[in-house]
Amino acid sequence: MNAKKLIFPSLAACTLLALTLRFLTRTASAQRAPDGESYDEIDAYLEGQMRHLSVPGAALAIVEGDQIVHLRGFGQARPGGEAPSPQTPFVLGSVTKSFTALAVMQLVESGEVELDAPVQHYLPWFRVADPQASAQITVRHLLNQTSGLPGLPGMMNLADFDSRPDAAERQARALATVALVHPVGSTFEYSNLNYNLLGLIVEAASGEPYTDYIQRHVFDPLAMSHSYTSQAAARRDGLAMGHRYWFALPFAARSLPLPQGSLPSGQLISSTEDMSHYLSAHLNGGRYGDAQVLSPERVAELHRPAVEATVMGIPAGQYAMGWFVEEYEGTGFVWHSGTLPDFFAFMALLPEQNKGMVLLVNANHVMLDKTSLTEMGMGVVQRLAGEVPAPTHFGAVPWALRGLLLIPILQVVGVVGTLRLLRRWREDPTSRPSGAGKWGLHILLPLIPNLALAALPLYLLGSGMLGFMLLFMPDLSWVALIGGGFSLMWSPLRTGLILRALGRPANSGSD
Numbered sequence: 001m002n003a004k005k006l007i008f009p010s011l012a013a014c015t016l017l018a019l020t021l022r023f024l025t026r027t028a029s030a031q032r033a034p035d036g037e038s039y040d041e042i043d044a045y046l047e048g049q050m051r052h053l054s055v056p057g058a059a060l061a062i063v064e065g066d067q068i069v070h071l072r073g074f075g076q077a078r079p080g081g082e083a084p085s086p087q088t089p090f091v092l093g094s095v096t097k098s099f100t101a102l103a104v105m106q107l108v109e110s111g112e113v114e115l116d117a118p119v120q121h122y123l124p125w126f127r128v129a130d131p132q133a134s135a136q137i138t139v140r141h142l143l144n145q146t147s148g149l150p151g152l153p154g155m156m157n158l159a160d161f162d163s164r165p166d167a168a169e170r171q172a173r174a175l176a177t178v179a180l181v182h183p184v185g186s187t188f189e190y191s192n193l194n195y196n197l198l199g200l201i202v203e204a205a206s207g208e209p210y211t212d213y214i215q216r217h218v219f220d221p222l223a224m225s226h227s228y229t230s231q232a233a234a235r236r237d238g239l240a241m242g243h244r245y246w247f248a249l250p251f252a253a254r255s256l257p258l259p260q261g262s263l264p265s266g267q268l269i270s271s272t273e274d275m276s277h278y279l280s281a282h283l284n285g286g287r288y289g290d291a292q293v294l295s296p297e298r299v300a301e302l303h304r305p306a307v308e309a310t311v312m313g314i315p316a317g318q319y320a321m322g323w324f325v326e327e328y329e330g331t332g333f334v335w336h337s338g339t340l341p342d343f344f345a346f347m348a349l350l351p352e353q354n355k356g357m358v359l360l361v362n363a364n365h366v367m368l369d370k371t372s373l374t375e376m377g378m379g380v381v382q383r384l385a386g387e388v389p390a391p392t393h394f395g396a397v398p399w400a401l402r403g404l405l406l407i408p409i410l411q412v413v414g415v416v417g418t419l420r421l422l423r424r425w426r427e428d429p430t431s432r433p434s435g436a437g438k439w440g441l442h443i444l445l446p447l448i449p450n451l452a453l454a455a456l457p458l459y460l461l462g463s464g465m466l467g468f469m470l471l472f473m474p475d476l477s478w479v480a481l482i483g484g485g486f487s488l489m490w491s492p493l494r495t496g497l498i499l500r501a502l503g504r505p506a507n508s509g510s511d
Contacts, residue, residue: 039062039069039070039072041383042060042062042070042380042383042384043060043072043074045379045380045383045389046058046060046074046359046376046380047074049372049376049379050074050075052372052395052398053248053368053372053373053376053398054245054248054249054250054363054398055074055075055250055361055363056075056076056079056241056243056250056362056363057073057074057075057076057077057078057083057084057240057361057362057363058073058074058075058084058359058360058361058362059071059072059073059074059084059085059086059088059090059271059272059359059360060072060073060074060272060357060358060359060360060380061086061272061273061275061276061279061357061358062355062356062357062384063276063279063280063283063355063356063357064354064355064356065280065283065284065354066280066283066284066288067280068273068276068280071086071272071273071276073085073086073088077238077240077241077362078240078241078252078362079241079252081241084240084272084360084362085271086271086272086273086276087226087237087238087271087273087274088226088238088239088240088271088272089226089227089228089234089237089238089239089240089269089270089271090239090240090269090270090271090343090345090360090361090362091231091234091239091242091258091267091268091269091338091340091342091343091345092266092267092268092269092270092338092343092345092360093266093267093337093338093339093340093343093344093345094192094265094266094336094337094338094339094345095266095268095336095337095338095345095346095347095358096195096263096264096265096266096267096268096338097195097264097265097266097322097336098302098321098322098323098336098347099214099218099268099278099322100195100198100199100202100264100265100322101143101195101198101302101321101322101323102218102293102294102302102322103198103202103210103213103214103217103218104139104143104198104201104202104321105294105298105299105301105302105321106217106293106294106298107202107205107206108298109294109295109298112205112206113139113201113205114139115138115139115140115143116138116139116140117138117139118135118136118137118138119137119138119139119142119197119201120134120135122139122200122201122204122205123172123197123200123201123204125173126172126175126197127173127175127176128149128175128176128178128179128180129176129177129178129179129180130179130180133148133180133183133184136184136185137149137184138185139198139201141184141185141194142194142195142197142198142201143194143198143321143322144188144306144307144319144320144321145188145189145190145191145194145307145309145319146182146184146185146186146187146188146189146306146307147180147184147185147189147191147193147194148180148181148182148183148184148185148186148187148189149175149178149180149181149189149191149193149194150178150179150180150181150189150191150193151181151189151190151191151192152463152464152465153175153178153191153193154191154192154193154194154196154262154265155192155465155468156464156465156467156468157171157192157193157196157259157261157262158192158259158262158266158468158471158472159259159467159468159470159471160259160261160262160467161257161258161259161260162259162260162261163257163260164260165209167259167260167261168196168199168200168210168260168261168262168263168264169200170261171196171261171262172193172196172197172200175193187307188307188308188309188310188319190309190311190319192262192265192266193265194265195264195265195266195322196261196262196263196264196265198264199263199264199265200264202264210229210263210264211229211230211263214229214268215229217293218278218293219274221288221291221293222274222277222278222281222288222291222293223274223277223288223289224270224274224275224277224278225274226270226271226273226274227268227269227270227271227274228268228269228270229263229268229269230269231257231258231269234269239269240343240360240362241253241254241362242256242340242341242342242343242362242363242364243342243362243363243364244256244341244342244363244364244365244474245363245364245365245368245401245475246474246475247401247402247404247405247475248365248368248398248399248401248402250363253341253342256341256342256471266338266339266340271360272358272360275347275358275360276356276358279347279349279356279357279358280356281293281294281299282299282302282303282349282356283349283351283354283355283356285299286298286299301321302320302321302322302323303320303321303323303325303334303349303351304320304321304325305317305318305319305320305325306318306319306320306321307319309324320334322336323335323336323349324336328378328381328382328385328387328390329382329385329387329388331350331352331353331385331387332350332351332352333348333349333350333351333381333385334348334349334351335347335348335349335377335381337369337373337374337377339364339366339369339370339472340364341364341471341472342362342363342364343360343361343362343363343364344360344361344363344364344369344373345358345359345360345361346358346359346373346374346376346377346378346380347359348377348380348381350381350384350385353384353385355384355385357380357381357384359376359377359380361373364472365401365472365473365475366472366473367397367401367473367476368397368398368401371393371394371397372394372395372397372398375392375393375394378390379392401475401476404475404476404479407453407479407483408479408482408483411483411486411487411490414446414490415490418446418494418497418498421442422497422498422501425501425502426501429504432501432502433502434502438502442498442502443495443498443499446494447491447495450487450490450491450494451487451491453480453483453484453487454484454485454487454488454491455484456480456481456483456484457480457481457484457485457488458484458488460477460480460481
């Protein structure tokens with residue numbers, strides 16, 4: 001279904017934990033449905049995928065209309081612990097964007113924000129490098145990701161852990177030197193910058209900090225009592241322990257902070273039970289229990305496709321406002337995933353069937369996220385829709401990640417092989433090649449992989465992406481830095497040694 005959003009290739013796999021407990025829950029208004037339908041197939045599918053991907057822990061919720069019909073925890077919420085409960089908080093990643101879109105739409109409904117008003121109407125200081133474009137970007141452009149703002153700076157901000165209250169505004173003001181990658185309103189470009197700016201618009205229009213607004217106008221009315229805008233508060237409530245994959249094996253990330261400047265685009269925290277309330281409101285025209293958080297017309301507008309979405313040239317359905325919109329085997333659904341260094345989230349709505357699901361995972365790696373974990377979430381959606389599941393496309397990704405370990409091994413083998421070759425030439429000068437074989441086989445051919453690897457650390461350092469890569473792809477990053485750094489030194493050294501050996505007179509081979 002979706003291969004979407006690859007950044008750099010690399011990949012790998014193995015090991016696991018899965019099994020657990022089904023939780024029967026009753027809440028203020030989204031109530032547990034009577035046991036009528038079995039979700040054993042979905043549970044078995046997730047258990048199998050968790051084994052294959054070495055996922056430490058996950059939590060699933062399925063809703064139908066205003067009822068929670070299935071809640072399940074798998075694996076461990078933290079090393080040595082029990083399975084996640086429906087109340088266990090997880091960090092949501094870019095699933096947060098739909099909350100920010102909802103907040104903006106609430107302010108539209110109350111008359112405090114206009115969708116087609118310029119961003120500068122709410123943030124007079126807002127600038128990009130082009131003054132004319134700065135005045136053209138509207139709230140709607142931000143919501144639909146058609147502002148033309150580039151994706152790369154938004155990714156780089158995820159490695160900016162400035163915890164000061166003005167972190168988001170400081171980062172937004174830095175856009176004054178940023179050039180747009182598309183004309184305003186012309187093309188979809190997924191960028192966290194759009195939603196971080198929307199968070200600032202929520203603050204300017206409401207007069208409340210973004211954190212307070214989300215708490216008072218979204219979490220509280222939806223009875224989301226295990227949802228947070230603060231990592232510290234979530235930890236006191238048993239926040240799941242995130243894990244980062246190294247060569248496809250998960251390792252606990254015990255003290256990884258959240259980038260506060262990117263809170264509106266990807267750092268809210270919630271549980272599967274709370275997310276059930278949220279999905280129920282989206283399925284029921286903005287209503288949850290006695291609370292109406294948004295009108296049915298505005299909810300429909302949030303889900304209405306607005307622009308063809310492509311990510312790195314790969315078709316990704318259409319984008320609405322904080323939601324992707326797609327169709328599979330005739331079934332339409334809206335969805336969004338969430339990417340963090342140590343958490344993954346996936347939510348989807350099947351409006352025609354009045355169903356929704358959310359899957360929260362306490363481990364991540366960008367190469368698994370954009371392939372295998374997203375595919376796992378899509379697999380649940382397909383089964384929930386009653387469709388024939390699509391074949392697995394990314395089963396080899398974990399093995400490929402583990403294959404990164406071959407790079408330093410091959411480098412050592414290359415060094416040993418070169419030294420043995422030099423020794424043989426020294427002991428038997430007649431074995432030395434000449435002509436084209438001398439240059440092609442022994443100098444130019446070995447230079448190609450070595451120079452390619454040597455270019456990786458130079459690219460990472462020059463692109464400004466090193467911080468992001470170290471967080472989201474630690475194994476690939478360190479292989480690139482260490483292996484590439486070694487290649488940078490070994491390539492000229494090896495070439496010099498080969499040239500010296502081949503240029504030595506034949507009668508000097510026995511010294």
